Every structure is written in structure tokens, then in C-alpha cells.
Amino acid sequence: MNRRWHSVYLDEDACKGCTICVTTCPTEAIRVRDGKARIIEERCIDCGECIRRCPHHAKKARSDDPAMIAPADSAAAADSGLSALYELKIAIPAPSLYGQFPVKYSINEIHRALIDCGFDMVYPVAAATGGIAGASAAFLDRARYPDLPRPLISSSCPTIIKFIQIRFPSLIENIVPVIAPMELAARMARAEAKRLFPNRPKAGVFFISPCAGKITEAKSPLGDETSSVDGVFSMADFHLPMLAALQKAGEGDGAPQPLSLYPEDIAWSRAGGEAEDTGAEKGTATLAVDGMDQCVKILEAVEDGKLDSVDFLELMACASGCVGGPLTALTPALGKHIVSEREKELAARPEKTEQTLVVRRELLAEAAAITDVRSKADERSATARQEGTKTAEPASETARNAEAARARRLDCERCLRTERFPPRPALQLDSDYRRAVELMEKMEEIRAELPGLDCGCCGAPNCRALAEDIVKGLARKTDCVIILKEQYRKLLERRGGEDA
Ligand code: SF4
Numbered sequence: 001m002n003r004r005w006h007s008v009y010l011d012e013d014a015c016k017g018c019t020i021c022v023t024t025c026p027t028e029a030i031r032v033r034d035g036k037a038r039i040i041e042e043r044c045i046d047c048g049e050c051i052r053r054c055p056h057h058a059k060k061a062r063s064d065d066p067a068m069i070a071p072a073d074s075a076a077a078a079d080s081g082l083s084a085l086y087e088l089k090i091a092i093p094a095p096s097l098y099g100q101f102p103v104k105y106s107i108n109e110i111h112r113a114l115i116d117c118g119f120d121m122v123y124p125v126a127a128a129t130g131g132i133a134g135a136s137a138a139f140l141d142r143a144r145y146p147d148l149p150r151p152l153i154s155s156s157c158p159t160i161i162k163f164i165q166i167r168f169p170s171l172i173e174n175i176v177p178v179i180a181p182m183e184l185a186a187r188m189a190r191a192e193a194k195r196l197f198p199n200r201p202k203a204g205v206f207f208i209s210p211c212a213g214k215i216t217e218a219k220s221p222l223g224d225e226t227s228s229v230d231g232v233f234s235m236a237d238f239h240l241p242m243l244a245a246l247q248k249a250g251e252g253d254g255a256p257q258p259l260s261l262y263p264e265d266i267a268w269s270r271a272g273g274e275a276e277d278t279g280a281e282k283g284t285a286t287l288a289v290d291g292m293d294q295c296v297k298i299l300e301a302v303e304d305g306k307l308d309s310v311d312f313l314e315l316m317a318c319a320s321g322c323v324g325g326p327l328t329a330l331t332p333a334l335g336k337h338i339v340s341e342r343e344k345e346l347a348a349r350p351e352k353t354e355q356t357l358v359v360r361r362e363l364l365a366e367a368a369a370i371t372d373v374r375s376k377a378d379e380r381s382a383t384a385r386q387e388g389t390k391t392a393e394p395a396s397e398t399a400r401n402a403e404a405a406r407a408r409r410l411d412c413e414r415c416l417r418t419e420r421f422p423p424r425p426a427l428q429l430d431s432d433y434r435r436a437v438e439l440m441e442k443m444e445e446i447r448a449e450l451p452g453l454d455c456g457c458c459g460a461p462n463c464r465a466l467a468e469d470i471v472k473g474l475a476r477k478t479d480c481v482i483i484l485k486e487q488y489r490k491l492l493e494r495r496g497g498e499d500a
């Protein structure tokens with residue numbers, strides 16, 4: 001099996017060997033050996049559960065060096081030499097970023113804070129969610145795609161995809177064949193940058209991530225394709241600098257450009273948002289599930305054929321969705337609340353356009369073409385009318401906006417995923433079936449001899465996992481403290497007998 005790059009890693013000096021992370025890992029990918037946690041790499045899905053749970057902050061997520069976006073003439077840039085790699089640094093923030101700051105700061109101000117932190121241009125991932133929703137919705141048509149298995153499972157959460165690859169490989173075909181919003185946003189941002197700044201061909205696209213899973217996805221994509229993302233920063237790392245920038249600028253301070261997003265675009269950051277957007281067509285049955293433990297149960301139900309009547313299944317590894325990601329700064333409930341408030345605010349706004357770019361002030365003259373962006377909605381509306389998707393002329397601003405949203409959904413070919421995710425059977429005892437059965441029988445024998453307390457004191461998550469480690473030659477029965485104690489007692493008894 002190929003080794004994959006992982007964002008999640010152990011800070012060995014900080015680890016106390018307490019085994020908390022061992023018992024909470026959903027893929028049983030951690031063991032404590034010699035007093036330190038060890039990650040079984042092929043099993044790790046970068047869910048970040050261990051990052052959340054470790055009381056000693058020994059589990060961390062690798063992300064990129066912020067020096068990559070430092071101004072070229074700064075000391076940080078000179079030290080790293082990274083900044084000079086890019087003539088234009090584009091931030092593509094995950095929609096969950098809008099749940100990290102009080103509602104009094106507008107989305108546009110949040111984007112401006114990113115510019116203040118060193119980026120030249122901001123292209124929100126939320127601007128790409130409509131395209132993904134449109135593409136996914138097209139596949140939900142059972143008459144048109146009768147051979148696709150049901151329910152179709154969202155491809156947005158890379159942690160869930162990796163989990164399916166490892167534990168539910170028979171459900172790989174259920175994953176909707178579209179790319180993730182991060183990837184589409186990166187491609188769209190690159191295209192806009194090329195159009196606006198033809199003299200700056202060396203553009204770097206940087207994702208602001210709520211989780212280790214997305215960092216790993218960008219660095220080591222799930223399939224064979226390469227990512228359009230050049231770097232990934234942890235959302236938590238940007239929280240304080242952005243908050244300082246927001247406070248310094250003051251509320252309502254003029255922003256580089258006005259910006260508009262739709263409420264459904266930012267709703268993707270919370271549980272249920274993607275399912276609502278994708279299943280907006282009447283008669284579509286959707287189900288949204290968040291949190292790994294719930295997702296496991298639902299995937300078991302899908303495997304058993306109990307959910308065939310559901311068209312679309314949104315599965316988010318983090319409780320509350322991406323606002324609950326391990327690299328966010330606020331508690332999930334608060335992040336979710338802030339996003340919901342913003343959704344209401346966006347819904348109440350009279351005017352919506354498709355303008356989604358924010359550009360550093362000094363570059364505005366160079367980006368004169370940016371004024372064209374607003375007319376895109378009208379152009380696409382016209383296309384939609386030509387294609388017969390709209391029968392009546394838009395009578396109002398609301399109708400025009402609805403039409404623009406519909407037109408945006410037509411623009412979805414670029415969202416298609418051409419590769420198939422391969423299975424990663426990391427939980428198999430052996431790739432040879434006969435040998436696997438032999439090992440399984442042996443494992444069951446050993447398991448029967450273990451006390452069945454599932455206490456984790458041996459450094460494995462439960463007695464079955466220790467039995468598995470023993471048949472693989474990675475552990476001994478005496479790693480179980482109960483068995484060790486019993487052997488010790490017998491030894492003392494024997495010694496006592498000899499002494500008498
Ligand atoms: S939770 Fe895991 S990584 Fe953290 S100290 Fe305990 S064993 Fe080490």
C-alpha cells in the first residue's frame with residue numbers, strides 16, 4: 001500500500017501515553033507503545049478526533065508556513081524564500097470561516113481581514129458551492145441515472161470519503177461523481193486571477209481550512225488527480241491575526257469591493273446546508289448526518305440496503321458540520337449560530353450579485369476588468385433563458401436573482417470527478433483471503449483468553465484490537481495488565497512454594 005502524507009501527527013515530547021486518543025479514534029488507528037502514541041498511518045483518516053481529545057495537545061495538524069504569503073520584502077519572506085514563489089497570493093477561505101467572527105463583522109470585512117493578513121486576492125469557496133450543488137443535483141435524477149446506486153453520498157468531506165475507502169469499500173460507487181468545493185473554488189480563483197492579472201502568471205492558491213482532513217486532501221489527493229491548491233493554512237492559526245485586523249479596521253470601514261454571496265452558499269459550513277442546497281428540487285429525499293459515530297451507523301444502514309429511498313446523503317465527520325472542524329477557533333454550537341444569523345442577514349438583503357472577489361487595493365487599477373464580474377449574472381441568465389430553463393422574463397430583482405442562481409447551476413460540467421476513489425482496505429488482516437481467515441480464527445482464540453474489559457490499558461483500543469495486534473506479531477498477551485498481573489501472581493505462588 002502506498003504511503004500517504006498525513007496532516008495529523010504526534011508531538012512525541014508532549015505525549016504522556018494516557019491512551020485517551022487510542023479509545024476515541026474511529027478507525028482504531030492509534031496504539032500506545034513504549035509510553036507514546038503511535039499512529040498506524042494507513043488507517044488514519046485525518047478526522048482530527050485525537051486533536052480534539054488529547055488533554056496534552058500532543059496531537060497536531062501540519063499546515064503550511066504563513067511565510068508563504070508574507071510580503072516579498074519582509075524578513076519572514078527572506079528567511080523562508082517561499083513568498084517569492086508567487087506573484088499573486090489568493091486566499092480561498094472555507095465557508096466555516098464566517099462562523100468564527102461575531103456577526104457585527106460582515107463577510108466582506110472578514111475577506112478584507114484576509115487581505116490585511118497578506119493575501120492579494122480573496123475568492124471564497126462559498127462561491128463554488130452552487131456549482132457543486134447543481135452538479136450533484138443532476139445525478140439525483142433516477143430516471144436519467146438509473147444505474148447509480150442510492151443514496152448518492154456527498155463528496156465534500158474528505159474524512160468521510162477516506163473512511164468509506166477503508167471501512168465501507170462497497171459504498172465507493174455511492175459517492176457522487178463531483179469534485180469538492182475547495183477544488184472547484186481553486187480552479188475558479190485561478191481562472192479569475194488569469195483574467196484579471198495576466199501579468200502575474202505565478203499565482204498561488206491557499207485554502208483556509210477548518211480541518212486536518214482538507215489539508216491532507218490538498219497535499220495528498222484522495223484519487224489520482226493533483227490538487228489546484230498550492231498551500232493550506234489552519235483556520236485556527238489565522239483567527240487572532242484576523243481578529244486584530246478586524247478590530248483595527250473598525251466596523252463599517254470601507255472594504256476593497258462590495259461582495260455578495262447567497263445564504264445557501266455559506267450554509268454549507270453547517271450540518272444540513274449542503275443537503276438543503278443539493279436537494280432543493282421538489283420531491284428530492286435528502287438526509288444530513290454529522291459526527292463520526294452517527295455517520296458510522298448510517299453507513300452501516302446504507303450497506304444493509306435500508307436507505308435506498310434516500311436520494312442524497314450528506315455526511316459530515318464533524319459534529320455540527322465544518323463549523324465544528326478541529327482547526328476552528330470557536331465551539332461548534334457558536335460557529336453554527338453565527339452562520340445561521342448570517343444566512344438570515346443575506347436572505348434579507350435586497351440585492352444580490354455574483355461578485356465574489358476581493359482584491360488588494362493596490363491591485364485594483366490592474367484589475368479593471370473586475371467591474372465585469374457583476375454582469376456575469378445577467379449573461380448567465382440570458383444563457384439560461386436560451387436553454388429554456390426559464391419560461392418567463394424576470395419581473396423583479398428577486399426573480400432575477402433566482403434565475404441567476406439557476407443559471408449558475410447549469411455551469412457544472414467543470415465539477416465532474418473523472419477518477420474513481422480506490423478502496424483502501426487497511427482493516428483487513430491479510431490480502432490473501434485464506435490467510436486472513438486463518439488469522440481471524442487465531443485472533444478469536446486469543447480474544448477469548450483476554451478479559452474483555454476493553455479498558456485500553458494495553459495501549460490498544462479494546463481487547464479485540466489487542467488480539468489483532470498479537471496475531472500480527474505487534475503485541476504480546478502480557479501487554480494486557482490483567483494477564484500480566486495473573487502471570488505475576490502465579491510466579492509469586494510458585495516462588496513461595498519453592499521457598500517453603
Ligand atoms: S491523548 Fe494520545 S497523544 Fe495525547 S497524551 Fe494521551 S496518548 Fe499521548
Ligand code: SF4
Pocket residue numbers: 047156157158159160210211212213214316317318321322323324325326
Ligand atoms: S466535516 Fe468539514 S471540517 Fe470536519 S472533517 Fe469533514 S470537511 Fe473537515
